[in-house]
Amino acid sequence: MLKKEISDVLRHNFFFILLILLLPAFLVVARILPNQSYFSVFFPIFQFLLFFWAFFMGISLFSVERGQRGMEYLLSLPYSRYKLLGMKILPRFITILIFYVIFLILYLGEGSNYAAFALLSFSVIYFSIFLISLSLSTCSDNFLVLFVISLFSLFIYLALAYFIFWAAIKAKGFIYYTLRISRFFTGEIDTILVMLIPIIGLLLLLPLMVASGLAIKKFDLRPSRVYNKRYLKYFVPLFLAGVIISFLLAYQGVDFGYSYYYLTQDLKLIEHNHYFGFKIYDGKDVHKIKIQDYDFDPFAEEDNYVYAESYDSILKINMSDYEAEILYHPPKGRHFTWPRKVGKTIAFMENKRGYSDRQLVLFDIPTQKVSRIPLDIESLKGYSSLSLFGADKSKGKEFWFMFAWSQTKGRGVFRLWEDGKPEYIKDTQVFPLYIRPYLITYSENEIVISKEKEGQFETTRKVPNSKGYIFLGMGYWPWFWTEDLGDVTIKEIFGHKYRSKEEREKGPLYARLDLETFEIEELSDTKKWLYCFGPNEYYFEDKDYDAGTFAIYRFQEGRSELIRSFRISFKKTFYPYGIFEGGIVLERGKKVKVYAFPDLREIKFKKL
Amino acid sequence: MSQNIVDVENLSLKIGKKKVLNNIHLQLRKGEAVVIAGRNGSGKTTFLKCLANVIFPDKGTITYSEKVSKEKIGFISDQVSLLENYSLKQGIDFHKDVYQIKDFDDSLLRELKLDLNQKIKNLSAGERILFHLSLIMAQKPEILLVDEIIHAIDPYIREQFLEAVIDLLEGDQVTLVMINHTFSEIEKIPERVLIMEKGQFIVDEKSEALGEKLKKVISETEISEEAPCIFKRELSHFREYYIYPYSEELKGKFPYDYKDVNLNEIIKAFIGGQYAQKRNQ
Numbered sequence: 001m002l003k004k005e006i007s008d009v010l011r012h013n014f015f016f017i018l019l020i021l022l023l024p025a026f027l028v029v030a031r032i033l034p035n036q037s038y039f040s041v042f043f044p045i046f047q048f049l050l051f052f053w054a055f056f057m058g059i060s061l062f063s064v065e066r067g068q069r070g071m072e073y074l075l076s077l078p079y080s081r082y083k084l085l086g087m088k089i090l091p092r093f094i095t096i097l098i099f100y101v102i103f104l105i106l107y108l109g110e111g112s113n114y115a116a117f118a119l120l121s122f123s124v125i126y127f128s129i130f131l132i133s134l135s136l137s138t139c140s141d142n143f144l145v146l147f148v149i150s151l152f153s154l155f156i157y158l159a160l161a162y163f164i165f166w167a168a169i170k171a172k173g174f175i176y177y178t179l180r181i182s183r184f185f186t187g188e189i190d191t192i193l194v195m196l197i198p199i200i201g202l203l204l205l206l207p208l209m210v211a212s213g214l215a216i217k218k219f220d221l222r223p224s225r226v227y228n229k230r231y232l233k234y235f236v237p238l239f240l241a242g243v244i245i246s247f248l249l250a251y252q253g254v255d256f257g258y259s260y261y262y263l264t265q266d267l268k269l270i271e272h273n274h275y276f277g278f279k280i281y282d283g284k285d286v287h288k289i290k291i292q293d294y295d296f297d298p299f300a301e302e303d304n305y306v307y308a309e310s311y312d313s314i315l316k317i318n319m320s321d322y323e324a325e326i327l328y329h330p331p332k333g334r335h336f337t338w339p340r341k342v343g344k345t346i347a348f349m350e351n352k353r354g355y356s357d358r359q360l361v362l363f364d365i366p367t368q369k370v371s372r373i374p375l376d377i378e379s380l381k382g383y384s385s386l387s388l389f390g391a392d393k394s395k396g397k398e399f400w401f402m403f404a405w406s407q408t409k410g411r412g413v414f415r416l417w418e419d420g421k422p423e424y425i426k427d428t429q430v431f432p433l434y435i436r437p438y439l440i441t442y443s444e445n446e447i448v449i450s451k452e453k454e455g456q457f458e459t460t461r462k463v464p465n466s467k468g469y470i471f472l473g474m475g476y477w478p479w480f481w482t483e484d485l486g487d488v489t490i491k492e493i494f495g496h497k498y499r500s501k502e503e504r505e506k507g508p509l510y511a512r513l514d515l516e517t518f519e520i521e522e523l524s525d526t527k528k529w530l531y532c533f534g535p536n537e538y539y540f541e542d543k544d545y546d547a548g549t550f551a552i553y554r555f556q557e558g559r560s561e562l563i564r565s566f567r568i569s570f571k572k573t574f575y576p577y578g579i580f581e582g583g584i585v586l587e588r589g590k591k592v593k594v595y596a597f598p599d600l601r602e603i604k605f606k607k608l
Numbered sequence: 609m610s611q612n613i614v615d616v617e618n619l620s621l622k623i624g625k626k627k628v629l630n631n632i633h634l635q636l637r638k639g640e641a642v643v644i645a646g647r648n649g650s651g652k653t654t655f656l657k658c659l660a661n662v663i664f665p666d667k668g669t670i671t672y673s674e675k676v677s678k679e680k681i682g683f684i685s686d687q688v689s690l691l692e693n694y695s696l697k698q699g700i701d702f703h704k705d706v707y708q709i710k711d712f713d714d715s716l717l718r719e720l721k722l723d724l725n726q727k728i729k730n731l732s733a734g735e736r737i738l739f740h741l742s743l744i745m746a747q748k749p750e751i752l753l754v755d756e757i758i759h760a761i762d763p764y765i766r767e768q769f770l771e772a773v774i775d776l777l778e779g780d781q782v783t784l785v786m787i788n789h790t791f792s793e794i795e796k797i798p799e800r801v802l803i804m805e806k807g808q809f810i811v812d813e814k815s816e817a818l819g820e821k822l823k824k825v826i827s828e829t830e831i832s833e834e835a836p837c838i839f840k841r842e843l844s845h846f847r848e849y850y851i852y853p854y855s856e857e858l859k860g861k862f863p864y865d866y867k868d869v870n871l872n873e874i875i876k877a878f879i880g881g882q883y884a885q886k887r888n889q
Contacts, residue, residue, distance in 0.1 A: 068690075068693050068729075073691065076683045078678030221663055223624075226623060
């Protein structure tokens with residue numbers, strides 16, 4: 001019997017192979033598709049016909065016997081239905097596999113970067129067609145009816161699979177994720193969906209296959225409706241179960257991915273996820289802001305507003321009425337970096353792709369007026385990097401400090417006036433700092449302190465710095481804008497220097513620069529990373545990956561005092577927490593906890 | 609005493625709303641020759657197909673003796689289902705492979721002078737039946753199921769077929785279950801007669817016993833309504849009454865001239881009676 005089946009399948013395959021080889025040849029030779037190579041015509045035809053062949057292999061299970069009026073003879077043979085089915089399916093399945101392997105070899109040989117996603121989709125459809133048509137092959141004696149039913153079932157199956165994903169995404173609260181069909185072929189879908197596709201595809205196919213397997217045990221010569229009734233008796237409950245389980249799996253599996261948290265100075269928690277926008281927890285409630293953006297990097301807070309940089313826009317979030325607006329969006333083809341707020345102005349560098357047409361952009365918040373100062377001018381030519389690091393006024397005119405870097409011209413400080421004229425100030429070996437009234441630059445082994453006198457920055461002091469400490473601000477990170485300090489006088493700043501490669505994990509060495517005596521004092525009682533949130537607000541963070549702990553210390557008058565330590569897992573990410581001016585946000589698995597400075601007491605947020 | 613070779617218990621089957629087989633109980637012994645008769649649509653063929661494993665019942669069981677393997681069940685029907693595009697040789701090879709037959713006796717085929725390279729679909733109905741029978745005979749079946757093939761074949765092939773069947777029956781080698789409508793040529797074959805009506809066996813008797821229990825009365829006048837008449841036929845000048853069950857006591861009560869009838873007429877009487885009943889409903 002198996003020999004007969006193999007012979008039947010081989011005979012069918014012979015004609016199929018002839019068709020796929022000769023049809024492209026005909027199209028090329030007859031110049032129906034002129035100027036095409038044989039393979040370029042052959043491959044898409046082959047790919048398309050494979051779907052048809054998978055379908056045919058499935059529904060042709062009993063076609064030979066039906067065509068030869070041999071069904072009664074076949075069913076009277078001394079085999080159980082399962083054995084009969086097995087002998088029929090085996091050669092057909094092997095055929096499908098062999099053609100699939102041939103397709104893989106030809107397809108992957110093309111070397112397309114998107115092969116993986118289109119291939120996954122093709123594979124799902126290819127094997128689904130086979131399994132669906134196989135499962136339905138006994139539902140009718142009429143080949144045409146089988147063809148229509150199978151095609152219809154395939155359509156329902158694919159639509160249902162798509163709908164389940166769509167429903168799970170919607171039920172989960174995704175707002176900004178669209179499930180376009182093209183995503184399945186172009187690789188735009190997320191990894192988790194890619195993994196779920198074959199699982200859910202199989203779950204939806206299983207009812208068909210299991211119902212067939214159960215119903216075929218009593219497959220006989222009675223009218224198809226008898227078999228179909230038995231088939232449906234098994235299929236309907238299995239199908240419903242399959243749909244429910246698939247939905248639950250999709251719902252569980254579809255993940256928002258990573259959310260970014262930000263704790264404001266007044267202890268409100270902002271959660272950003274590019275699938276649902278923003279959620280703001282005020283302790284009692286959660287407020288949703290539906291605004292889509294792919295990134296969220298706050299850079300300023302003032303008067304109940306949070307200003308943040310996104311992937312391609314600047315956002316302003318109103319923390320009173322929980323509204324958000326896009327303040328600025330660069331023109332098409334332009335890209336900006338590192339916006340900073342100074343008073344009512346947001347300043348940032350912007351350029352075209354390829355780092356051309358550089359400009360200093362000044363966005364006036366109240367009027368939303370945009371001013372642009374071109375930077376591709378003669379005096380700035382040749383500097384491949386221009387970075388803002390300070391702003392101030394002199395004689396009533398605004399200016400902006402820029403650190404300019406060039407491989408040929410070296411590194412230096414420019415002052416860019418509000419009228420667009422750049423003024424070269426001095427060289428610096430390392431990224432400089434401006435803390436009114438001092439401009440801090442670096443020479444070979446010295447820190448150069450300059451001060452403006454009659455419109456010029458003159459060196460007032462050179463501080464020996466043989467160990468090479470770098471003072472980037474009032475702490476290791478971030479540096480800040482002078483004007484935001486108001487009338488506060490900064491008396492000290494902290495610098496760091498990296499240890500040797502072997503000791504790098506201990507964290508940097510720290511030193512203090514007194515801005516009255518200009519003496520550098522190396523610090524001993526330090527921990528790994530220094531944070532500064534304002535004058536006299538210094539904290540050290542000390543983490544131990546192996547032990548799964550991190551601790552926060554207050555740093556005052558040269559001493560580190562432990563505030564609190566936490567146990568945390570670093571397995572999934574090295575940054576399971578964020579340190580903000582208001583406190584710390586800690587992520588433990590699916591849970592988020594918030595601890596507020598100064599004592600890091602836990603604060604609860606409802607609905608978090 | 610022969611053991612049961614087939615046990616049928618509570619067999620029921622429905623097609624749509626129609627109950628085709630209705631709670632059938634039956635035991636068949638080794639070497640028994642059984643004929644099943646009944647009017648069209650009574651369920652005979654369906655029952656035979658259940659025995660052949662071609663159709664599955666909804667309820668009930670069919671249990672074969674442990675000594676009977678599936679390869680030893682031969683089934684041949686008037687639909688003569690074979691793989692038509694095969695040549696005779698291919699058909700023989702296929703059958704030999706499936707039933708693990710070592711030797712194939714092609715004497716019947718040689719009798720008909722059939723070319724082994726011709727396709728099965730090119731055979732006449734009678735030739736196909738004999739070809740199929742050759743295949744089944746090669747299996748050396750222990751159970752032979754035959755469904756209404758006699759009427760489809762010419763007298764010569766019919767004779768060949770019946771001789772082959774009789775050969776098999778000799779020495780209790782095979783249990784035969786045969787569905788037939790005409791019994792003139794096979795009267796001597798069946799030892800047991802089953803008559804089916806509405807999916808049930810309404811008669812299950814030995815042939816001889818049935819001949820004793822069913823008699824015919826020919827009368828010009830009406831006979832008593834109390835006489836157990838299963839079928840009445842009105843001819844031009846007289847009537848025929850078929851009395852069942854007949855007994856000596858009945859003769860005493862209804863003193864008519866009772867005549868013996870052959871198996872063919874017995875079956876007709878039962879079937880005719882079923883049609884008459886249906887008309888009267």
